[in-house]
Amino acid sequence: MAGASDNGDRPPGGGPSDGLPEFPEEWGVIVIPDDLSELADEVAAVRAELHTAAPLNRWQRLADRPTVRRLRRLGGLLTHTPALIIILAILVTVASLFASAWPGPPRQPATQRTSGATESRSDQLPALDLIDSDGQSVSILGRLPAVVMLTEGCDCAALVRDTIAAVRSDIAILTVSKVRASASAAATGQGLLPTARTPRADGKTVTALQDPTDTLRRQLGLGAPDGTAAVVLVDRLGKIVRVHPRTASVETFRPDLSRL
Template sequence: MAGASDNGGWPPDGGSWDELPDLPEEWGVIVIPDDLSELADEVEAVRAELHPTPAAARWQRFTRRPAMRRLRKVGTLMLRAPVLIVSMAIMVTVASLFASAWPGPSRQAATQRTSGSTPAPSRTLPALELVGADGSAVPLRGQLPLVVLLTDGCDCDDLVAETVAAARPEIAVYAVSTATPSTATSRSQLTTAQTPRADGKTVRHLRDPAGTLREQLGLTAQDGTAAAILVSRTGTILRTFEHVMSATTMLSDLQRL
């Protein structure tokens, strides 16, 4: 039958714990505390023995000095300032590029004004049909380039004659009024409208009973003077004169028409 030494010093089943061997004397007095956190120092010492830390090199000891740490901190601050300035400059440059490339509201080109003239409210001559001296419908844009004289309330026979004389043969001249001409005047205008002029120039006396042309062009009411509209061969209104008493007022524009 095996003895107690055959079981590693532990008693056999059913044996008494009082027969356990004592701890070696060289271990000294072993005290097991109630709070295991009191053994933290011993744990750190054991870990240090198991995992020894390699000794720091000379340059590592040099860089760990307080003066070197302060120098590294100052160098970091000095490096951050230029980086921040460069970053802000890049952001401002990119923002200005986007602002210059972004389409803004379109600006209308400024037109040079002459005395007695205003820019035309409508840049294209309306496609109206007026009434000829013989009662037939006459397309307002039937012949271009064109000078339209609105002669309501105006004794404009001389103005019409001066305009015809100043205009080139290919420029038609229309004298437009809202009033219904008398019988004698109607016959005279009918003859003028049907009989070609010797100089090849076109002059027509037309009626606009409702005053639609003056309304669509935004012209002021009649005041004893005529209004003149100069239209290019594409139907674009080049110049509008709201108060005209003599063709000399628009002579330079007639030459460029």
């Protein structure tokens, strides 16, 4: 074995030989043997340190194979997929809740005026009990379908007669006024018309009712009497098909009778 490398071949002045940097001083003296077999002990010591771990068993060797490692990575990806789906579902649910709670543009009203004297409504006829000519309480919802005619201050005898002629036999006609039914009939000529207690030969029914507090007119949002009748057409389910606030002729609402 050659002697220690004491850097005896340095160039004059102590500079590095062959242009290479010197070894750090903390490494001490480095000896490079001519026969590398002399380093066998050092090599065996290093190999012993590298193999201090316990040998792999059969299952560990199987798990360490490349194919098994790829399968493990795929399984990890599949394990995270349900979590991603749940997170997306939660985000969609929260977004839909915000969308439903967010105020949208104002809706158009369901009730629209179709002409200057006629308006369509989709609400129900109020559940009121009025008074007939005999002083008995009468539920207006118990006589449907019906043409309800508010005749306060109206000379409506001709209109009532024309309405009787125009309606089917299953459609009731209810005339409503604030004053007593008998007085109203005498004042407007309706005394010549039969009441509900006087059956007509054609099977049609006309009932004169009293609304002392004018509740029906108020709940329907109708204006004060002006010499014409207010006509409300109601189907058999109590739904208001059409309201004519001012009517003097049956021709105004004749097209709507077929909808009752």
